[in-house]
Amino acid sequence: MSENDSAVETVDAPPPAAAGVAGSHGGPAKPGSVFSRLSGGSMTRSIGLVIALLGLVLIGFLTAGDRFVSVGNLLVILRLASVIGVISIGMTFVITGGGIDLSVGSVMGLSTVVATLSWVQAFAKDSHWIVMVLVALLVGVAAGFINGFVVAYGGVVAFIATMAMLVGARGLAELLANRTTQIVNVNGFKAVFAGSLLGIPVLIWIFALVVAGGWFLLNRTTFGRRTVAIGGNVDASRLAGINVKRHTMYLYALTGLTAGIAGVMMLGRTTAGTSTHGTLIELDAIAAVVVGGTLLVGGRGSIMGTVLGVLIFSTLSNVFTQNNMSTSVQAIAKGAIIVGAVMLQQRFANRPTKKAVPPAPAPAGA
Amino acid sequence: MSENDSAVETVDAPPPAAAGVAGSHGGPAKPGSVFSRLSGGSMTRSIGLVIALLGLVLIGFLTAGDRFVSVGNLLVILRLASVIGVISIGMTFVITGGGIDLSVGSVMGLSTVVATLSWVQAFAKDSHWIVMVLVALLVGVAAGFINGFVVAYGGVVAFIATMAMLVGARGLAELLANRTTQIVNVNGFKAVFAGSLLGIPVLIWIFALVVAGGWFLLNRTTFGRRTVAIGGNVDASRLAGINVKRHTMYLYALTGLTAGIAGVMMLGRTTAGTSTHGTLIELDAIAAVVVGGTLLVGGRGSIMGTVLGVLIFSTLSNVFTQNNMSTSVQAIAKGAIIVGAVMLQQRFANRPTKKAVPPAPAPAGA
Amino acid sequence: MTNVVNGGPLLTVRSLTKGFSGVQALKGVDLEVLPGEVHCVLGQNGAGKSTLIKTLSGTHQPDSGEIHWHGEPISIANPVAALGLGIATMYQELDVVDGLSVAENIFLGHEHAKAGVIDRRMTNRRARELMARLGHGNISATAEVGTLSAANKQIVSMARALSHDTKLIIMDEPSAVLDSDEVKNLFRVVTDLSAAGIAVIYISHRLEEIHQIGDRITVLKDGRTVATNLPVDATPTAELIKLMTGRDVANVFPAATPLEDGAPVVLDVRELALPGVFEDVNLQVHAGEIVGLAGLVGSGRSEILETIYGARKSSKGSVTVSGVAVKPGSVGSAVEAGMGLSPEERKSQGLILDEPIYRNVTLASFVRWAKGGRLNEKAERAVAREQLVSLELRPADPDRVTRTLSGGNQQKILLARWLVHGTKVLLLDEPTRGVDVGARAEIYALVRQLADDGTAVVVVSSEIDEVLGLSDRVLVIAGGRVLHTSPADAIDEHGVLDMVMKGSAA
Amino acid sequence: TPGETDPAAGGSGGASSDAGTPASPEAAKPGEKVTIGFSGPAADHGWMGAINSAALKSAKGFSDVELVVAEGTNDASLQISQIETFINNKVDAIVMLPTDGAALTDVAIKAMQAGIPVVNVDREFSSNFAARTTVLGDNYGMGVSAGTYICNELGGKKDAVVAEIAGIDSLPLTQDRSRGFKEALGDCGLTVSNRVAADFTVQGGEAATSQLLASAPKLDAVWNHDDDQGIGVLAAITAANRNEFFMVGGAGSKNAMESIKAGDSVLRATVIYPSTQAADGIAMARLIALGLPATDFVTQGVPNRVVLDAPVVTKENVDTYIGAAFDS
Ligand SMILES: Nc1ncnc2c1ncn2[C@@H]1O[C@H](COP(=O)(O)OP(=O)(O)OP(=O)(O)O)[C@@H](O)[C@H]1O
Ligand SMILES: Nc1ncnc2c1ncn2[C@@H]1O[C@H](COP(=O)(O)OP(=O)(O)OP(=O)(O)O)[C@@H](O)[C@H]1O
C-alpha cells in the first residue's frame, strides 16, 4: 500500500506548467491536502472560489454582525443552498459529459405537482409517505430519460432538446395541477422533510448525501470515468468502444433524478406542489456549476467546485437580505459578483486552453 | 499538368454518399436557385425549416381558414416576429462567432427604460425624437461592449459573462425606472414607430432592413467572414493575423446594438418603457437561431435560417391563438414542435461531420 | 537542386531559447537560411522544430537569442509582423476554417475589400490564380473548405502562404497528410518557389523527401542545433538518423515472418458495402498476418476500416471475428469481438488530450479492474506504467497529461490501449503520421511483434512504401473498390501507383 | 380619475367613438351570439389561475357568449399580437388583463378605434381611451387595509417591528400596495423595518421569508402581499419556529381563510383582492357587446370604472368570504 502510494507521488509531480492540469485528475497532487483532493485534486482551481466565499462571509460579518454569524443563520443559508445544490450536482454531471440540461427546474416543478396530486396523496396516506417520494423521483427520471433519448438517439442538440422539455414539462404541470397550488397533507411526509435530524434540517442532510454520492460517482466509478471521457472527446470514447449514446441517456436520467430529489426537498420546504416551483433555477444551477470550475464544453467537472459555487450564491443572497437591500440593487451586485468570482477563479486556475472555447483570451498557441 | 489535374479530380469528386454534404456547402450545387443563395448557399439545410413552416401554415389554414390566411393576419405575425427577429439576427452573429449572449432581453429592457426617462423624453421633445432612438442604441451598444470586454479581455465564459449582464441590467433598469412603467409621450416618436409606410408597419420595415443588413454583413464583408473564421477555428484566425479579442468585443457590441434597435421597436409597439420588456426573450432568440441551422458551437451561421426559425415560432403562436388553445396544452405542443422542427431540419441537413469519421449525431453535445 | 542566390543569408538565428513553464523546448538553436534555398529542419518528435518555427512566425516570443533578417536584428512580435516581413507559415495542425470558402480562407485576415466589403470577384479570381499556380485549378475557389480532403486543405493552406508577398515560407510537415502523388505536386511547387527566389524551410519526418528537394539541412536534438548547413547531397541518410536519434536505426522494416501453415482466419469480411463509398469488399486476415490497404487519399480506405469496426454502418455484407458475427454499426460489438482501431486522426478521434496518459491507455478496458462499478485507478496506473516502460516512453509517467506528448508518443499510447485490452484484430489507420524515424522503427517492430503473437493486423497508410514494407499482403484500393490483391513482395510502388491511376488492375 | 366622468371614454352617449355604445348599430342584438376575446398574463400562480377559471366559468354561464382565450403570457409583445389577432378576427369585445397596463394601452386603443369595446381588468391602462370600462381591485386600498389592521392590532406599540413581504417588485400594483401600506402605518407612527420581495410563487415566498426571518430576530407584525406565496411564507415561518408575531395576508385564498378560521398559525387576517375581476369583466363585456343595460342600475349602461372592495378578512368574518375564495 504505502509503496504504491509513494510511487504515485513521484509520478505525480509533473513539471510546474502541467501541475494545474495533472492535479485535476484525482491524482493526490499534494498529498495530505484533503481539500485539494476533495475539490477534484485541484486546490489551485478552487482557491479563487474559497477567497470569494470568505470575502462574502467577511462582508456579512462586518455588515450584519452576530445576526449573520450564527448557527441559525448558517442553517438558513444551507437550507437555501440545499435544493439548488442538489440540482447543481446533477447539472455538473451533464455538463461534464459535454451536454446541458435547461429543463431541471421545470421537471422539478412537474415532480412536485405529480407527487401532490390528490390521488397520489390519498394513496400515500393509505400506504406510506414514501410513495410520494417515489412518484417524484420517477417523474424526474422519466423526464430525464426522454431528454436523454432525444439528445442521444434523436440527435437533437442538448440545449434545444432540454429547452423543449423545459417548456413542455411546465405546460404539463400546469395542466395536471389545473393551476392550483397543491398542499401537502400527508403528515408523515411533512414530518420527515420539513424536520430535522440531530438538530440539522433533513434537507441539509439530503444535500450532503447527494454531494458525497455525486463526488464518489464522478471521481471513483466507471460511470464518472465515462462521463469525463465522453465530455473530453466523444469520438475517441466511441471508438474505444464506450456506448456513448446509452451513457448520454443515463446522464440525463441522472440529472432528472436530481431534479426529482430536489422536487421532494421543495415539497418539504414549502409543503406545497406547484408548476411554478423551480422557475429559472436552471440558470442559477448552470452559473454555480460553471463558477465552480466545471468546463462548459465538457471533459472536466468538479463537485466541490459546484458546492462552493452554490454556497457563494446563497450566502450572497443572505448577505443582501441581512442588509435589507432592494432586489434591484441585489441584482446589480449579483451580476458584478458573478463576473468577479469567475475572474478570481480563473486567475488561480491555469487551465489549458481548449480549442472549443472560442473567444477565450487564450494566449496564442493552444 | 493535365495529368495532374485529372488525378486530383478523382480524389476530389466525393463519392455519392458524401454528395448531400458537398451539396450543402457551396459547391455550385444548383446555380440560379435564389433561395439557396439567400440561405447561405444551402437549400438542403433549410428545407426542413421550410417544410415545418408550410406545415404550420397548412394547420393554420385548416383550423382557422380565412381568419388565418389574410393580409391582416400576415402583418400580425410579421409584427410579432419583428422585435424578436432583430434580436435573433444579432444573436446569429455572436453564436456564429462561437459565443452566446444571454443578456439581450434585459439589455433591451434597459434600453427602453433609459430612452423613456423623463429627462430624456423632455430633451427629445425639445429637440428631436431621434434623441430617444440614439439613447436606446447607445445603451445597447454600451452594454454589448461591456459584455464583449468581459468575454474577450476578462476571459470569462460568454454564458456566464452575459448571464451576469442579464441579471445586472435588469436590476439597473428597475432602479432607474423606479419600477414604474414609463409612458412614451414624444409624439413624433410614436408617429414613426407605431406607424406604417406604404401600408406596412414601420416595425416590419426595420426588421427587413436588419435582415438584409445582417445578411450582407455576414456573407459579404470582412467582418462577417472573420466572424465565421473565429467561430470555426480561433487559432487559425489568430494566426491569420485577426485581432480575435477586438473582433469578439465588436461582436457583442453588435448584438447589443440589435438589442437597442429592438428596444426602440418595443417602444414603438408598446409606447411604454419598462424593465420587464424582453424577459426570457433570449431563450426564444437562441431557439430560433439554432433551429435555423446556425451551429451552437460556432463556425457556421445562416441569417435566412434564423429568419425562418423566428417565423416558425411566431406563426406557431398565432395558430395557437387562432385556435383558442389552453395555455398549458400550447406549452406541451410547443415543446414537441421545437424537437420535431430540429429533427426535421437535421434530416435534411446532412451536416458535415467535422472530422471524417463520426457519422453519429453528436451525442451529449451542447 | 536550386541556384543559391548570393548576397548573404536571408534569415539567421543564433542561440535561440524558449521555455514553457517547466519544459525547455529550445535550448540553443542556430539556423541560417539563404534566399531561394530549401532548408530542411530535421529532428525527432519533441526536438523543438515546431517551437522554432512558431518563434519565427511571431506566435511565440523567444526567451533569448537573436534573429536577423537580411542581416538586421529584429524581433517578431506577432503573426502579422511576420507576414509583414515576408515570412509566411503553413502550420503543422491544419489551420484552415471549414466554414469558409477556399478563396475566403486564402485571404483571411488580408481580404480584398473596400470599406469592409469584400470584393468577391477579385478574391475569387486571385484565389483561382493561386490554386492554378499550385496545380490545383480544379479546386473551386468558392467551394467550402470543410468539404475538401485533408490534402486539398493543405493546398489551401499553401495558397494562403503564397498570397502574401513572401520571401520565406515555412512548411511544418506539409507532406504528412499527403499521398505520394500529392507529394510530387508539392515538390513541384517548392521547386518553383525556390526558382523564384523564395526560401523554404521544410520540415518532415520522411527522410527520403529531403533528398528529393532539400538544399541544406539543420538537425535539432532536444532543443539544440546539433548540426547545421549540411549539404543534402553529401549527407547520407544513416548519418542524419544518427544525428537525430543519437544511435543507429538499422533496417527500418522488420523482416516478415512467414505465415504459419493452417493459421486460422481471424477477421473475415464478406461483401461489405457502404453505399456510395465502397462496395463488395472481401477480406480475410489470418492470425499473425499483416494486411495493408494501399491507395490514394480519398480512395475509401479509412472508410473500409471504420465500417469493419462498426464506426460506420454497412448496408450489406458481414464481418466476423473468429467466427463471431459483429453487429453492423456497433463499435461496442466489434470491441467485444476482439477488434481494436487506431484511428486516422490521433488527436480528434483517438485521444482525450487533457486526460492523463493512463486513462487513455485504459480507455477501452478500465471496466476490467473495476469492482461493482468502482474504479481501481491504482491497478490502471500500474498496468499503464508497465506498457509505457515496455514501449520505451520516457518518462514513463502515467499521470502526465496526454496533450504534452510528442506525436510519436501519442501514437504509442493508442497502441498501448489495445495492447492492454488485448485484441485479435488490430486496425491501424496511418499509424506513423507525423512520427519521427526512430519512433517509426519502434512502431513497425511493435506491430510485427503483435502479429507474431497471433494478432491479425490491417494497416492503412498513404506512404506506399510503408504499406509494402510492413505488410505480408497488400490490397490496392481505388474509388471504393479492391483492384488487386497480392503478396507485398510481389508488387512495388510503381505498380501500385500505376494501378490506382488507371483505376483498374493491369 | 377623469375616466369616471369623461364621456369620450365611450360611456353612454359618447360621441367620439361608438365603441360599445349601447345603442350603436354595430352592437349585437340581444339574444344573438357574441364572441369575446380574453387575454391575460401567464396563469402561473393560484390567483391568476383563479382569474382564468372564473372567467371561463362566467363565460360558460352565458349561452350567448363564445369566449376565445389567448395563450397567457408575460411578454407584452406577444400579448399585443394576440389583441391584434382579436381585432383582425373582429371579435365583439375584448377582456384584457394586461401583463403591463401601459405597454398594452396602444393596442387597446386600436381595438377601441376598430369598434371593439375593451374591458380592462386588474392592471390599469395608461389612457382613458383604451377601455370602455375598467374593473380593478384596489391595490392601494389593500395596503391601507393591511396597514390599518396592523396598527389597530398593535394598539399603539410605538417601537413595533413590522416587516413586509411584497410580490413582484417590478409591477406597478406592488408599488401601489406598498405605498398604501406605508402610508397607513405612518398614520399610527410605524414604519416598515424589513422588506423583501418574492415573486407571487410559493418557492419565492419561502426563500425570501427564510432570509427575512434570519435577518430580523424579533418581529411584531408581517404583511405578505399574496396568499399564494403565503404558502411558502408560512412554511418558512414554521421551519424557523417563529410565532412571536402575527401576519396579514393578501388576495384571499381559500387556504389562507381556512388557516385564519382555524387559528392554527401566525396568519390572523388577509386582505381580499378579488380573483373574480375577469369574470365580472366578461359579464360586463357581454352586456356592452349586446347593448344591454347593467342590471339593477338605474343609469343606462355599464359604468366606466369599477373598483372592487379590499376588505380585511379575520376570524370573525371569515365565514362571509370563504365561499368565494379561490383555490391556491
Ligand atoms: N456559397 C456558394 N454556394 C454555391 N455556389 C457558390 C457559392 N459561392 C459562390 N458560388 C458560385 O461561384 C460562382 C462565382 O461566385 P460569385 O462571386 O458569382 O458568387 P455568387 O454567385 O454571388 O455566390 P452566392 O451563391 O454566395 O451568392 C458562381 O457560379 C456561384 O454559383
Ligand atoms: N505550448 C507549449 N507548452 C508546453 N510545452 C510545449 C508547448 N509547445 C511545445 N512544448 C514542448 O516543447 C517540446 C518541443 O515541441 P515541438 O512541438 O517544438 O516539437 P517538434 O520537434 O515540432 O515535434 P514533432 O515532430 O512531434 O512535431 C516538446 O517537449 C513539447 O511537449
Ligand SMILES: O[C@@H]1[C@@H](O)[C@H](O)OC[C@H]1O
Ligand atoms: O398576479 C397578482 C396576484 O397574485 C396578486 O395577489 O394580485 C394581483 C395580481 O396581478
Ligand SMILES: [Mg+2]
Ligand atoms: Mg512539430
Ligand SMILES: [Mg+2]
Ligand atoms: Mg484515410
